[in-house]
Amino acid sequence: MKLKIIVLLSLIASITYGQNSPKVLKMSLDQVIQKARGESPEVILSKARLDNSKWQLKLFNTRLKPQLNLNAKLPTLTRNIIQDNITQEFVSVSSMVTGVDLEYSQEIAKTGGRVFASTGLSRNDDFGNVFGDPVSYLSNPITVGFNQPLFTFNDWKWQQKIEPLRYEEAESRFTEEQETAASRAANLFFDVYINQIRLKTALVNKANADTLLRLTRGRYSVGKIAENELLQMELSNKRSESTIASSRLDLQTSTEQLRNFLGIKEAVTFELEPPADIPEIIIDTEKALSEAVKNRWETISYERRLLESEQDLVKAKKEQGINGNVFASFGFSQTGPTLPEAYANPTNAQQVVLGIQIPILDGGRAQTAIKMAESNLKVAKLQVEQDRINFEQNIILKVNQFALLRDQAILAREGNEIALKRYDITQKRFTIGKIDVTDLNLAETELDNSLTSYMQALKAFWAGYYELRRLTLYDF
Numbered sequence: 001m002k003l004k005i006i007v008l009l010s011l012i013a014s015i016t017y018g019q020n021s022p023k024v025l026k027m028s029l030d031q032v033i034q035k036a037r038g039e040s041p042e043v044i045l046s047k048a049r050l051d052n053s054k055w056q057l058k059l060f061n062t063r064l065k066p067q068l069n070l071n072a073k074l075p076t077l078t079r080n081i082i083q084d085n086i087t088q089e090f091v092s093v094s095s096m097v098t099g100v101d102l103e104y105s106q107e108i109a110k111t112g113g114r115v116f117a118s119t120g121l122s123r124n125d126d127f128g129n130v131f132g133d134p135v136s137y138l139s140n141p142i143t144v145g146f147n148q149p150l151f152t153f154n155d156w157k158w159q160q161k162i163e164p165l166r167y168e169e170a171e172s173r174f175t176e177e178q179e180t181a182a183s184r185a186a187n188l189f190f191d192v193y194i195n196q197i198r199l200k201t202a203l204v205n206k207a208n209a210d211t212l213l214r215l216t217r218g219r220y221s222v223g224k225i226a227e228n229e230l231l232q233m234e235l236s237n238k239r240s241e242s243t244i245a246s247s248r249l250d251l252q253t254s255t256e257q258l259r260n261f262l263g264i265k266e267a268v269t270f271e272l273e274p275p276a277d278i279p280e281i282i283i284d285t286e287k288a289l290s291e292a293v294k295n296r297w298e299t300i301s302y303e304r305r306l307l308e309s310e311q312d313l314v315k316a317k318k319e320q321g322i323n324g325n326v327f328a329s330f331g332f333s334q335t336g337p338t339l340p341e342a343y344a345n346p347t348n349a350q351q352v353v354l355g356i357q358i359p360i361l362d363g364g365r366a367q368t369a370i371k372m373a374e375s376n377l378k379v380a381k382l383q384v385e386q387d388r389i390n391f392e393q394n395i396i397l398k399v400n401q402f403a404l405l406r407d408q409a410i411l412a413r414e415g416n417e418i419a420l421k422r423y424d425i426t427q428k429r430f431t432i433g434k435i436d437v438t439d440l441n442l443a444e445t446e447l448d449n450s451l452t453s454y455m456q457a458l459k460a461f462w463a464g465y466y467e468l469r470r471l472t473l474y475d476f
Contacts (some may be wrong), residue, residue, distance in 0.1 A: 022267035036185035037178045041263050046177040053170035060163045066106045073099040094127040109156040113148035137342035138335045145329030153318035158311040165304040172297035179470035186466045190459035191254040193272045199247040206240040213237050278409050285399045295473035302384045309380035316373035320366030327353040405461040412457035419450035
């Protein structure tokens with residue numbers, strides 16, 4: 001039988017072992033890629049990291065929104081002996097204080113300050129007061145104020161720029177990790193497919209070897225060939241058995257790797273359908289570069305890293321100089337033995353606090369910290385520039401390499417077709433006794449090698465394509 005059957009066997013059925021055969025999954029390369037992008041454990045983990053980044057950004061944004069807090073002072077009982085400030089006698093005191101405050105506050109990101117408004121009420125029960133009212137109330141109907149740092153580093157201002165970039169970077173990373181999963185899945189797809197082809201080829205070669213061994217034994221029995229040729233054919237037959245065993249092991253291993261990568265729990269075998277042809281994909285270098293710069297997380301990372309270094313420099317300068325803080329509040333308060341009296345005719349209550357800190361002697365610490373931050377910023381700029389260059393050079397290299405992969409795959413396919421024809425002719429000539437077993441074995445080896453080369457070239461082409469998609473996050 002002509003060995004063109006090897007070509008037909010490239011569209012293979014799944015390999016089953018024993019009576020309890022596992023489930024057969026018929027999948028094309030596109031189907032494997034889509035499953036890897038959506039269901040592989042690596043992508044699921046990446047999605048969880050993206051969700052975490054999303055909640056981090058939301059948490060930051062909530063800190064910039066108005067806050068309303070209710071602070072309750074549960075009954076606080078005090079029983080003690082203290083010295084009276086007037087009589088200087090030691091007296092026993094026994095009291096209980098309860099209270100509640102409601103505060104509305106808002107962070108001001110542009111200035112780093114905070115404004116607030118509050119209202120509150122406290123009650124004091126004096127159990128040892130036998131001359132006056134045992135109960136008194138303290139009300140603060142309304143108090144408004146602000147707390148504003150002066151000359152200090154405003155962390156809010158910088159984080160408003162950096163935190164959204166972190167999330168953008170996480171989104172871009174997730175998209176890239178999906179393409180990474182696609183690239184990995186393509187490699188595993190062809191690993192399984194190549195091993196299936198190798199096993200089928202090994203089975204066909206074994207069947208041919210059995211047929212040729214019987215023919216050789218017949219020739220030897222009538223004295224047409226020497227014993228050496230018979231022994232060489234028997235050795236070739238044994239090698240084909242060994243090839244089958246190793247091919248089975250390779251197929252089982254690659255099948256498990258693909259199954260695990262796709263997150264498939266049950267035992268399966270794959271019936272894989274490779275792409276029907278080698279498509280002509282023309283990738284323009286400038287297009288690849290522009291898409292990579294627009295889509296990749298590294299581009300966002302460069303901006304974030306520079307912002308963080310600039311932030312550190314501003315922080316170093318601000319923290320080493322004059323620092324101050326202004327706190328001011330204005331409101332009303334009143335006290336009385338009853339609730340109505342505690343809110344009647346409230347009096348003004350103001351508080352203004354201005355604090356200033358001026359460094360006088362620090363042993364050169366301030367200047368050193370600033371110089372270090374300036375040096376770090378310079379290093380960050382140089383590193384980002386070098387990373388940009390490496391990033392672009394890698395894209396250009398991969399585009400140039402991909403241009404050759406299709407040509408190599410086509411050449412390997414043509415070489416395999418030639419090797420197949422040569423083996424077909426060689427087998428016929430051996431059958432009629434025109435050549436010896438050495439020439440036959442050589443033709444079979446060349447056929448196996450050419451088929452392997454073609455499969456590897458096909459794998460390299462698709463792996464190169466999905467690698468470019470990963471590097472540019474663009475579907476060409």
